[in-house]
């Protein structure tokens with residue numbers, strides 16, 4: 431585990447954007463798994479601006495969606511695929527054919543998850559995964575308890591995630607109760623993982639992630655077991671933790 435601790439969220443965004451640009455430069459065929467949620471949005475905006483300025487070629491970058499709510503109809507404004515499209519795919523100009531997503535209204539969720547894992551494996555696995563940190567230690571929608579071997583699958587949102595997601599959509603009643611998530615196994619196998627964490631509200635769960643026991647009760651704590659993880663945090667989130 432490595433950590434970059436920056437003064438503020440703007441500097442965190444800059445660090446994350448630089449890491450992504452570096453990864454695409456090194457591997458133009460990069461397989462990227464990007465989180466939605468609030469934390470990485472500044473990084474994505476910065477990334478798009480910088481890539482446009484550099485006229486960087488993203489024609490071969492492939493994107494696998496990290497997670498998606500279930501039971502929403504196509505076009506619903508709460509779809510995480512739409513959020514990813516608006517914040518990352520469109521601004522970067524990644525060709526639609528390069529995106530592997532989840533269908534919120536999939537008739538057979540298990541089959542969709544198996545297809546996703548097979549497609550990710552066929553693509554050589556994730557080259558770079560950008561994660562946010564849930565208030566309960568979830569990564570993607572791998573809700574506690576989630577062990578390291580769990581594959582891509584359907585999950586039920588925990589009350590804590592429903593509360594945190596309510597902020598995106600204007601109330602708990604608007605948060606779907608089920609989701610699919612890229613599995614712990616697929617995420618932990620990523621050749622590079624960037625965990626982006628900002629704000630004092632994440633301080634306690636970040637401390638448990640970095641310095642607590644490795645346990646399914648804090649799925650993010652399994653990141654301690656991977657040498658390929660870089661945490662990019664601001665001082666408010668990092669607090670007094672020693673640098674690894």
Ligand code: F6R
Nearest residue numbers: 465466467468469562563564570
């Ligand atoms: C979003 C996702 C979630 C968020 C996490 C943090 O695709 O998978 O794990 O990354 O809930 O969300 P924010 O950044 O809004 O605090």
